Amino acid sequence: MKELLKHKDISFEKVENAIAVTNPYNLEVLAYVKKTSVSELEEIIKSSQIAQKNWREKTALQRADILYKWYELMKKHKESLAKIMTLEQGKSINEARGEVDYSASFIRWFAEEARRVDGDILTSVRNDQKLLVTKEPIGVTAAITPWNFPSAMISRKAAPALAAGCSMILKPASQTPLSAYALANLAYEAGVDENLFVVINGSASQISKCFCDSKIVKKISFTGSTEVGMLLYEQSAKTMKKLSLELGGNAPFIVFDDANLDKAVDGILASKFRNSGQTCVCANRIYVQEGIYDKFSQMIAKAVAKLEVGDGLKESTKQGPLIDEKAVLKVEEHIKDALNKGAKCLLGGKTHKLGGTFFEPTVLQDVTQDMLVAQEETFGPLCPIFKFQTDEEVVEFANNTDFGLASYIFTTSVSRQFKISQALEYGMVGVNTGAISNEVAPFGGVKFSGLGREGSKYGIDEYTQLKYTCLDIGE
Numbered sequence: 198m199k200e201l202l203k204h205k206d207i208s209f210e211k212v213e214n215a216i217a218v219t220n221p222y223n224l225e226v227l228a229y230v231k232k233t234s235v236s237e238l239e240e241i242i243k244s245s246q247i248a249q250k251n252w253r254e255k256t257a258l259q260r261a262d263i264l265y266k267w268y269e270l271m272k273k274h275k276e277s278l279a280k281i282m283t284l285e286q287g288k289s290i291n292e293a294r295g296e297v298d299y300s301a302s303f304i305r306w307f308a309e310e311a312r313r314v315d316g317d318i319l320t321s322v323r324n325d326q327k328l329l330v331t332k333e334p335i336g337v338t339a340a341i342t343p344w345n346f347p348s349a350m351i352s353r354k355a356a357p358a359l360a361a362g363c364s365m366i367l368k369p370a371s372q373t374p375l376s377a378y379a380l381a382n383l384a385y386e387a388g389v390d391e392n393l394f395v396v397i398n399g400s401a402s403q404i405s406k407c408f409c410d411s412k413i414v415k416k417i418s419f420t421g422s423t424e425v426g427m428l429l430y431e432q433s434a435k436t437m438k439k440l441s442l443e444l445g446g447n448a449p450f451i452v453f454d455d456a457n458l459d460k461a462v463d464g465i466l467a468s469k470f471r472n473s474g475q476t477c478v479c480a481n482r483i484y485v486q487e488g489i490y491d492k493f494s495q496m497i498a499k500a501v502a503k504l505e506v507g508d509g510l511k512e513s514t515k516q517g518p519l520i521d522e523k524a525v526l527k528v529e530e531h532i533k534d535a536l537n538k539g540a541k542c543l544l545g546g547k548t549h550k551l552g553g554t555f556f557e558p559t560v561l562q563d564v565t566q567d568m569l570v571a572q573e574e575t576f577g578p579l580c581p582i583f584k585f586q587t588d589e590e591v592v593e594f595a596n597n598t599d600f601g602l603a604s605y606i607f608t609t610s611v612s613r614q615f616k617i618s619q620a621l622e623y624g625m626v627g628v629n630t631g632a633i634s635n636e637v638a639p640f641g642g643v644k645f646s647g648l649g650r651e652g653s654k655y656g657i658d659e660y661t662q663l664k665y666t667c668l669d670i671g672e
Contacts, residue, residue, distance in 0.1 A: 198277045201379040206231040206398070216371050216398055221287040221518045221554055222508055230374050232399035235407050241366060241395055242413050245337050248392035249364035253334050257312045257360075264308035264360060267387035271301040271380070278348065278379055283509040285373045286347055287517040287554075288472050290510050299634070300348040300380075303652060304356045306636040310657050311360035325671030332661040334362030335439060336415040339408040341401070341429075342377070343420050344370035344520055345475045351377055353640070353651045354418045354441075355384075355394060361660040364393045366414070368404050372520060409433045416440070416660065420477070423600075423645050441649035441659050443477065443641055446602035447574050449595035450480035450631070451617070453588075454488040456607035457629070461493070462500050464631030465580065468605060470504060470558060473516050474578040475524070478603035478625070478634065481574055482564075483582045484591050490584045497580060498543040498560045506549055506558070519554040519577055528556055528577035534569040535561050535581060545578075566594060574600070588613065592620045602642035605631055624650075 199209075208215065208229045215229035233241070252260070271278065279293035288296075319328035338358045342350040351367060358365045369377035377396045384394050397404065405425075408414050409432035416439040419429055423444040433440060450468060452461045468480040485493050509517035519525050525548060532546055545559030556578055564570060564581040571583070585591040595604060604623040608614055618626045624642035627633040634640060639650035649659050 198280055201274060201277055201281065201382055202228065202375060204378045204382060206396070207375070207378055216374070218285055218372070218375055220284050221520055224553065227284055228375060230378075230398045233397040233404070234399070235403055238366075238397060238404060238407050239411075241392075241397065242337060242411055244392040245364040245366055245395060246413050248390045249334070249337055249362075252359075252364060252390065252393050253362035255362075257314065260360060260362065261308045261311040263388040264304055264311065264356060267384050267389065268301050268304040268308060270383040270387055271297065271304065274379075274383065278376065280510070281379055282347055282373075282376050283517070285375050286344060287509050287520065289514045289517050290512065292472060293509070296346060296349050299636075300352040302636040303349070303352040306652070307356035307360040307657060310357070310654060313654070314361060314657060314661060325669060327668040327670060329666040329668060331664050331666070332361075332658070333664050335660055335662050336363060337366070337413050338363045338416040338418065338660060339366045339368070339414050340418045341368045341405060341408075341421065342370060344372040345472055345477070347373035347376035348380060350420050351380055353656070355380075357651075357657040358660045359389065359394065361657050363416075363660050366395045366397060366408075368397055368401065371398065371401070374398050405429060406432060409436065409438065412436055414438070418649075418651075418659070419443070426647060439659070439662075441651065442647040443649075443651065444602075444645060444647040445574050445600055446477045446479070446642065446646055447481050447572075447598045447600040448478055448603045448605065448623075449482045449484055449621075450605040451484045451591055451595060451607065452486065452489070452493060453606070453608040453610070453613065454486040455609050455613075456489075457609060458489065458493055458496060460629060461607040462496050464605060464607060464627075464629070465497060466500060466504075466631070468627075468631030469580050470501065470516065470578055473519055473556075475520065475576050479574075479576070480580075480605060480631065482571055482595075483580060484585050484594060485582055486591075487584050487586055490582075494543060494560070494562050494582050497582065501558045501560055501580065502544055504558050506551065506555055516558055516578060519556055522554060524577055525554050525556055528559075528575060528579050531568075531570045531573070531575050531579060531581075532559060532561070535564055538565065538568050540564050540568065540581070566597070572598070588617065592617065596620075596622045599645040600642070601644035602646035603627065603633060605633075
């Protein structure tokens with residue numbers, strides 16, 4: 198495993214001016230990573246610009262071959278990558294293995310898409326002119342990624358950037374930088390220049406401002422909070438950056454009375470309790486129609502009670518620790534507020550006996566729209582169950598938020614599947630499934646959940662710009 202972490206910026210002994218990376222399971226220090234100063238970053242940006250100009254001159258096939266080799270190396274080192282992820286982030290080893298596969302899928306996909314960045318020849322208004330539209334790499338790009346998916350959020354940004362002919366400077370979350378370095382080392386082994394894909398660490402505010410202020414950096418991709426996304430949007434205005442912002446969510450999960458209830462329970466386990474509830478597309482509000490409300494609430498509680506909490510490296514573990522104490526406090530705040538306003542706790546509700554940042558998977562019943570959990574993203578293993586009567590009522594409840602990332606509906610009615618999907622103000626809708634993320638589909642939201650899309654055939658366009666050429670062929 199340490200072979201993947203051999204990097205000039207990583208030390209396994211305590212050093213000055215470094216960030217300590219700790220295991221959230223036992224708080225042991227795993228490694229120290231060097232902080233990048235603003236002056237160093239400015240030089241990195243200049244070197245990245247030189248590397249990008251060389252990279253863009255390679256054919257699409259040459260870039261694709263290098264990316265595909267990167268993909269193969271990830272699959273080869275899957276177990277080590279998964280262990281690194283579990284150690285620094287806390288998620289179960291099985292989830293970590295799944296994320297490595299998910300992460301690698303983006304590299305394979307964009308290796309294939311590199312050869313399909315096609316333009317158009319437009320129908321001219323004149324016989325002596327040809328009108329050409331081409332897609333060109335936008336240039337030097339930067340990415341700021343979160344701790345909850347320390348591998349997939351990187352490849353979902355870096356792979357399309359490199360496929361399009363861009364360079365990328367990556368700022369991973371300070372809690373989980375080791376996965377980033379491991380991926381970068383495999384990219385270098387595959388043939389990616391070290392100045393083309395660079396991992397940096399340090400003050401998030403200083404680094405992001407440097408990205409925003411730089412005229413060389415042409416595009417920033419960010420996954421994180423809406424508040425920070427808004428700040429990046431504002432700071433980037435003066436340099437006219439292209440932005441991709443994947444921000445907060447408040448996903449509704451709607452179960453109608455005609456739903457397959459067993460399938461709906463499985464959907465909640467997949468969506469709500471993946472990564473201990475720490476995902477941006479996590480089901481945050483569970484709406485259940487009144488005719489099945491009591492029965493379904495008990496079904497959820499029974500299923501959730503079976504989730505084993507413990508050390509992520511243990512094969513049977515389903516729920517690892519939360520990322521830090523701040524995350525625990527937010528879950529506790531939402532539970533306390535709900536109980537004070539009349540909710541009933543069916544399961545869990547407190548910190549786990551294992552201590553640290555472990556929290557019991559929790560199910561609340563009789564939750565209402567005036568509670569904090571209806572208005573804010575919890576980001577933890579808390580499953581609040583709301584009751585609704587009509588289709589119109591639940592659509593109003595679901596859309597009553599500034600966010601619009603993911604949503605889920607469970608119903609066997611085909612007409613309702615289409616009707617409700619269209620009525621929901623969200624960038625993504627899962628119908629009879631709680632697992633919607635894959636490399637083929639566009640990932641992103643509307644309203645305060647962000648701008649742009651990642652993954653899919655549309656994702657590479659975020660790293661290109663259109664050029665129109667008017668060619669006069671007259672004598």
